[in-house]
Amino acid sequence: MRALTAVLFLLTVAACGLRPASSFVPPVEPGSIRPVPSLQGTTVRVTSKEFTEQLVLGKIAVLALTAAGADVADQTNVQGSVNARASLTRADADLMWEYTGTGWITYLGQADPVPGAERQFEAVRDLDLRRNGIVWLPPAPLNNSYSIGVTRATAGRWGLTKISDMTRIPVDQRTYCVDHETFGRDDGFLGMLRGYGLEYGKDVPRGNVRRVSVGVLYDSVARGQCAMGMVTTTDGRVKALDLVLLEDDRRFFPQYNAAVTLRRELADAHPEIARIFAPISARLTDDVMRDLNAKVDVDGDVPVLVARDWLRSQGFVK
Incomplete structure (x- = not known):
């Protein structure tokens, strides 16, 4: 009921022309995040991609900076990784959560992941700063x-x-559901097939791959519409639908630790x-993120309220 009320409120606000629904920010008071005098009057433009986890992380950033006293421009919910990232490098935005593996492979064009979370972070941090002036926080x-997610059956x-x-x-039964963006990425579906020695069009017939939206992918696997799905490990629907995650035994996929990235000038x-952000990042584990994602994708809650409630539960804001 609370989620429905919030949605109706957002729609009403949007209809009145006060602000877009996606940029609604509920009021928060400082908790362990204290007001920072030097941020008073400073505008920070926060962006994110459009999928659930990015929306929740983006709203966490918006609310944390608001509690600290910054004037936050909420520019979250950009369609596509490349578009969101470009807004940062073009200086159309100032800050966003990003993933170390995505930065290394997709944005910096590196073919091979760096083994180990710390080494992968250090590699992307150093190269992105040198090339693009983007700072990666721990x-x-x-x-x-x-x-690859499958049903227990x-x-x-x-x-x-x-x-x-x-x-x-x-x-003939080797069927897959894959979301549109992940399909062609070097660190996505086609890259994974190559990494595991499978030829697309032969070992995996083209007609065996259904390209679907992220919104229906997990349910499609659970319903048996495809034998396997290209899923992400922190998605709340993995747990809710009781999907089994297969071990990446060839260690093809890089580390995708989430980190705040921001323009060097800021x-x-x-x-x-x-x-x-240091204490916030430290508490965001796989289990925590799965639960937060599930509140949106399974329970139907609103990302900004999920973000606010979690920040409150941790004492960061009131």
Whole structure:
């Protein structure tokens, strides 16, 4: 009921022309995040991608900076990773949560992931600063990596425990659901097939791959509309639908630890921003993020209220 009320309120606000629904920010008071005098009057433009986890993380950033006294422009909910990232590098936005593996492979064009979370972070941090003037703050423990998800029935039928077990499924039944963006990425579906020695069009017939939206992908796997799905490990629907994640036994996927990224000019002018986000990042684990994502995707709550309630529960805001 609370989520429905919030949605109706957002729609009413939007209809009145006061602000877009996506930029609604509920009032918060400082908790352990204290007002920072130097941020008073400073505008910080926060952006994010459009999927649930990014919306929740983006709203966490919006609310945390608001509690600290910044004038926050909410520019979250940008369609596509490349578009969101471009808004940062073009200086149309100032700050966003990003993933170390995405930065390294997709934005910096590196072919091979760096083993280990710390080394991967250090590599992307140093190269992105040097090339693009983007500062990476220390990452959260949460690793939103890719995996292949299957139902327990499918795993049991074919004896699937790791991704290389995909070949146990006969070719004609080797079907996949993949979201549109992930399909062609070097660190996505086609890259994964190559990494596991499978040829698209032969070992995996083109007609066996359904390209769907993220919104229906998980349910499509659960309903048996495809044998396997390209999923992310921190999505709340993995737990809610009781999907089995196959082990990345060839260690194809890089680490995707979430970290706050910001323009160097903002980081240099306001080093206190790093201190605001350090304790927040430290508490964002895989389990925490799965639960927050599930509140939106399973329970139907609103991302900004999920973000606010979590920040309150941790004492960051009131």
